[in-house]
Amino acid sequence: MPPEQRPTPHITSADVARAAGVSRTTVSFVLNRTPSARISETTRAKVLAAAEQLGYVPHAAARSLRAGRSDLVVLPASVSAMGRLFSDWVDELETALGSRGYTVVLHGDRSTDPVTAARAWAQLRPAAVMAMGGARLTPEAVQVLAQAGTKAVVTVSAEPVEGVFTLIGDQADIGIAATEHLIARGRSRIGVVMPMERGLSAFAEPRLAGARRVAADRRAEITPLPMRYSDEAAAALAVLCRELGLDAVFGYNDEYAALLSAALADCGVAVPEQIAVVGADDLLLARVVRPRLTSVRYHLPGADLMAEAVDRLITGGSPAPLPRIRFEVLPRQSS
Amino acid sequence: MPPEQRPTPHITSADVARAAGVSRTTVSFVLNRTPSARISETTRAKVLAAAEQLGYVPHAAARSLRAGRSDLVVLPASVSAMGRLFSDWVDELETALGSRGYTVVLHGDRSTDPVTAARAWAQLRPAAVMAMGGARLTPEAVQVLAQAGTKAVVTVSAEPVEGVFTLIGDQADIGIAATEHLIARGRSRIGVVMPMERGLSAFAEPRLAGARRVAADRRAEITPLPMRYSDEAAAALAVLCRELGLDAVFGYNDEYAALLSAALADCGVAVPEQIAVVGADDLLLARVVRPRLTSVRYHLPGADLMAEAVDRLITGGSPAPLPRIRFEVLPRQSS
DNA sequence: ATGAAAGCGCTAACAT
DNA sequence: ATGTTAGCGCTTTCAT
Numbered sequence: 001m002p003p004e005q006r007p008t009p010h011i012t013s014a015d016v017a018r019a020a021g022v023s024r025t026t027v028s029f030v031l032n033r034t035p036s037a038r039i040s041e042t043t044r045a046k047v048l049a050a051a052e053q054l055g056y057v058p059h060a061a062a063r064s065l066r067a068g069r070s071d072l073v074v075l076p077a078s079v080s081a082m083g084r085l086f087s088d089w090v091d092e093l094e095t096a097l098g099s100r101g102y103t104v105v106l107h108g109d110r111s112t113d114p115v116t117a118a119r120a121w122a123q124l125r126p127a128a129v130m131a132m133g134g135a136r137l138t139p140e141a142v143q144v145l146a147q148a149g150t151k152a153v154v155t156v157s158a159e160p161v162e163g164v165f166t167l168i169g170d171q172a173d174i175g176i177a178a179t180e181h182l183i184a185r186g187r188s189r190i191g192v193v194m195p196m197e198r199g200l201s202a203f204a205e206p207r208l209a210g211a212r213r214v215a216a217d218r219r220a221e222i223t224p225l226p227m228r229y230s231d232e233a234a235a236a237l238a239v240l241c242r243e244l245g246l247d248a249v250f251g252y253n254d255e256y257a258a259l260l261s262a263a264l265a266d267c268g269v270a271v272p273e274q275i276a277v278v279g280a281d282d283l284l285l286a287r288v289v290r291p292r293l294t295s296v297r298y299h300l301p302g303a304d305l306m307a308e309a310v311d312r313l314i315t316g317g318s319p320a321p322l323p324r325i326r327f328e329v330l331p332r333q334s335s
Numbered sequence: 336m337p338p339e340q341r342p343t344p345h346i347t348s349a350d351v352a353r354a355a356g357v358s359r360t361t362v363s364f365v366l367n368r369t370p371s372a373r374i375s376e377t378t379r380a381k382v383l384a385a386a387e388q389l390g391y392v393p394h395a396a397a398r399s400l401r402a403g404r405s406d407l408v409v410l411p412a413s414v415s416a417m418g419r420l421f422s423d424w425v426d427e428l429e430t431a432l433g434s435r436g437y438t439v440v441l442h443g444d445r446s447t448d449p450v451t452a453a454r455a456w457a458q459l460r461p462a463a464v465m466a467m468g469g470a471r472l473t474p475e476a477v478q479v480l481a482q483a484g485t486k487a488v489v490t491v492s493a494e495p496v497e498g499v500f501t502l503i504g505d506q507a508d509i510g511i512a513a514t515e516h517l518i519a520r521g522r523s524r525i526g527v528v529m530p531m532e533r534g535l536s537a538f539a540e541p542r543l544a545g546a547r548r549v550a551a552d553r554r555a556e557i558t559p560l561p562m563r564y565s566d567e568a569a570a571a572l573a574v575l576c577r578e579l580g581l582d583a584v585f586g587y588n589d590e591y592a593a594l595l596s597a598a599l600a601d602c603g604v605a606v607p608e609q610i611a612v613v614g615a616d617d618l619l620l621a622r623v624v625r626p627r628l629t630s631v632r633y634h635l636p637g638a639d640l641m642a643e644a645v646d647r648l649i650t651g652g653s654p655a656p657l658p659r660i661r662f663e664v665l666p667r668q669s670s
Numbered sequence: 671a672t673g674a675a676a677g678c679g680c681t682a683a684c685a686t
Numbered sequence: 687a688t689g690t691t692a693g694c695g696c697t698t699t700c701a702t
Contacts, residue, residue, distance in 0.1 A: 010484060012679055023689045028681055036682095038687060057483055060458040061396035061405075062679035065694050070396075079414055079441060080422040087415040094443040103455075106414060106441035108429040120438075123395040148392055149345055231622065258623045265625065287566065288593045289624055290600065347695055358673045363697055371698095373671060397695035400678050 011054050020050035027051075031058065060103070064125065068149075072126040073102045073310065076109040076117065077133045081199070083253075083281045085297065086132075092303035093130075100311050102127065109133065114141040122148035127314045130154040134199055137161060152313035154306075156325065158206070165313055167301065169325030171203050175210025177296050178250040178278045179220070181329040187248035187276055188220040191241055193256045196228045204252055207280075211250060225249070227256060234263035242269055247276065248335070254279035254286045254295055261293065261334060276335035291333030299326045346391050355385035362386075366393065395438070399460065404484075407461040408437045408645065411444040411452065412468045416534070418588070418616045421467075424635050428465075431642035437462065444468065449476040457483035462649045465489040469534060472496055487648035489641075491660065493541070500648055502636065504660030506538050510545025512631050513585040513613045514555070516664040522583035522611055523555040526576055528591045531563045539587055542615075546585060560584070562591060569598035577604055582611065583670070589614035589621045589630055596628065596669060611670035626668030634661045 013031070017024045022043060029037040030047040050056075064070035075090065082090070094104045107124075109131075111117040118141035121129050129150050131137055137155050142163045145153050155161055158170040175192070182190055192211050194204050208224055215222045223244060227237050237260060241249060251257025257279030261271050269275055271291055279286055282297035300306075301322045309319035348366070352359045357378060364372040365382040385391075399405035410425065417425070429439045442459075444466075446452040453476035456464050464485055466472055472490050477498045480488050490496055493505040510527070517525055527546050529539050543559055550557045558579060562572050572595060576584060586592025592614030596606050604610055606626055614621055617632035635641075636657045644654035 010679090011482060013681095014679080024680080025682085025690080026688060029688085032681080034682090040687065043687080055479060055482055057454050057457040057479065059400070059460060059679055061400050061460060062694090063681075065394070065396050065400055065678095065696090066680045066682085068681090068694065078426060079417065080419065080426045082414065082422075084415065087417075091413060091415045091443065091445070095445060098443070098445075103458075104443060106443075108426065108433070108439060108441075110426070110430060110433075119392050122392040123438075125394055125396060144390060144392065147346060147390055255619060255623070262623055262625055284590060285620055285623065288590070288597055288620065290597055345695090348697095349695080359696080360673055360698080361671085364672085367697080369698090375671065378671080394695055397678090398697075400680090400694095401696040401698085403678065403697090 011056050013056070013058070015054055016047065016051045016056050019054060020046045022047060070125050070127050071102050072124055073097055073104045073128040073130065074107050074121045074124060074126040075104060075130050075132070076107045076121060076135045078109050079106060081134065084283050085281055086300075089300050089303060093306055096303045096307035097310065100307060102311075109135050114138045115144060117141065118144040121145065122150065126150055128152035128154065128310050130310070132156050132167070134202060137164060139163075151316075152310050154310060154313075165309065165319070167306075167322055167325060169298070170210075171206035172210030172213070173325075173327045174280050174296050174298075175207035175212075175250065176214050177327045177329050178207075178280065179211040179214040179222075181294070181296075181331070182248040182250065182276060182278060182335065183214070183218050183220050185248075185276060185335055188218075189223070189244070189246045189248070190215065190220055191223045191225045191244070191246045191249040193237075193249065193252040193260065194224050194226045195252050195256055196226055200252075207250075207252065227260070229256065229259065231259070231263070234259045235266065238263035238267045238269065241275060242267070247274070248278070249275060250278050251280075253281045254283040254293055257295075257334075258285050258289045258293055261289065261291070272333070272335050278329070278335050282330055286330075286332065294332045294335040295330050296327050297330055299328065301325075346389050348391070348393070350389055351382065351386045351391050354389060355381045357382060405460050405462050406437050407459055408432055408439045408463040408465065409442050409456045409459060409461040410439060410465045410467070411442045411456060411470045413444050414441060416468065419618050420616055420632065421635075424638060427638035428641055431638045432645065435642055435646050437646075444470050449473045450479060452476065453479040456480065457485065461485055463487035463489065463645050465645070467491050467502070469537060472499060474498075486651075487645050489645060489648075500644065500654070502641075502657055502660060504633070505545075506541035507545030507548070508660075508662045509615050509631050509633075510542035510547075510585065511549050512662045512664050513542075513615065514546040514549040514557075516629070516631075516666070517583040517585065517611060517613060517670065518549065518553050518555050520583075520611060520670055524558070524579070524581045524583070525550065525555055526558045526560045526579070526581045526584040528572075528584065528587040528595065529559050529561045530587050530591055531561055535587075542585075542587065562595070564591065564594065566594070566598070569594045570601065573598035573602045573604065576610060577602070582609070584610060584612050586612055586614050588616045589618040589628055592630075592669075593620050593624045593628055596624065596626070607668070607670050613664070613670050617665055621665075621667065629667045629670040630665050631662050632665055634663065636660075 156167040280296040282295040286293035312319035491502040615631040617630040621628035621630040647654035
């Protein structure tokens, strides 16, 4: 049977109503399972059949415009800057929120100004904005979202942010964990890689600060090591490490650490015997390179717990505060 | 100065009009730079000032509902399944489309049924859907999108898909490139890793088929090697490779290849002297491991070219066909 | 150069 | 149990 050629290209709920011989109200009630309306089984079946037969797909924009609420959850995040650990979590979060009826979309976050970014998200009038990555949430940005009716604004930060459901997690803790591990392994002349790529210093600085804090108490010495992400830069830095007489390096993350570790080996420095190396983020990479890379991993709250909290925020409840993000050293061969 | 507390939480274009002392029509003209309307400089300035002062943010849903067109580009893609090469491209595409006035959102693609997935995208009434990853586009799914008014449907496939702007790219070419490279290096007993993780066989099968096609002509022998992504599986497979007397392995992609390469070294097999290894996707990983991994990389059409084509499709033009996706072997130490 | 008015597709009081 | 009706915020003829 050839596909029926509709004169109207767009099928609306009115078409469904007409086909089923009911009003648009009834169609709306059936399709939304409105609890307050009692619909007879026969009517419900008729409506469903008509919708199916016509290939009706509701118009999300019209729906949320009228209803005054949206089921959209915007997750600002640049997809290429996402580690595996985080992207797995995002996938789970998407599933968890999806099963609660929300539509999750990732919104590339390449705008430089927080307010401009917030305006871009606000245009979509989302129920929630979860700025878990690099996006900065200034008070003005938060106000833009609030004014657009965003019910839940979530972020992760070292300290609570006014008007925002804050997941507490301090990058400094990563530097602390790595440095404590290295000192426990008997190291005391510790380099800390500072990536020179843009946007990374927001993470690198607190990690360095954490390392310094630990070292100050334990008579260890911290040397910041600026490094670009390239073979050449790593090779040069490897030589420098040897000349400085370092006995350990915290490599910012697994990628920088692995690159440097390979460069150290290439120039004859034994890892970990002469210089121990620690990464962070527990990427796949850490388990594939030799020596296997010691890494600091983080534990985000379960995606389901997070989804529950967001749902509570959207529906007007006050969620229980989530546990602080914890960091853990996974000792492997490189330290 | 404390933030002004508005009685109305949502600021609409009517508020802007009132504050500027003009009609909503004028506000719309100014904000959209409607070319057909001539607005005096003073009026334009007044409107802009009022909008800024009130913190007005347009309501994308209302706008596209009324205008009958949307500036949304939906990119269905599971973020955790994305390689670095592809995610970089997505970032660029986002920028390129953004500068043309489109709003790009990634929509997690975890639904099993193509039509269900298409319906989820169609709810957003996007101007374009770019299914570049694993998402299958059946004729029914394409029809759902067409009926929802999606102007541009784009995908990548080995052959043109009816009603879809198809980027031609054949996974088999990867297997072909890798195998030709290995044969040129004098290898003839070639294993091909077949990942057992779900969803990957859609890519793995054609790669294997490509390898077989080349081998048939050149008296080389292909052995499929099922493998799970784990240290243990890799170790076991490394032993098997030795026992089978293979002299080369195409590792499906860089991750599997690197894992296997490390396992081979661990069990005393010299790479590449005894067994050459080739990966694919040219991940960072390939340059960080030792020996550095030979990899097959692909060249997607430039993001700007792609954006241009999508824009053409949306605005009713017919874009020039894009160049076929090309694959290239990057020889490094492992082969 | 600017305004009045209609209506996009949908939901939710309020009727019946 | 189902229908009538009034908008949600915006764009766009058509007047003026």
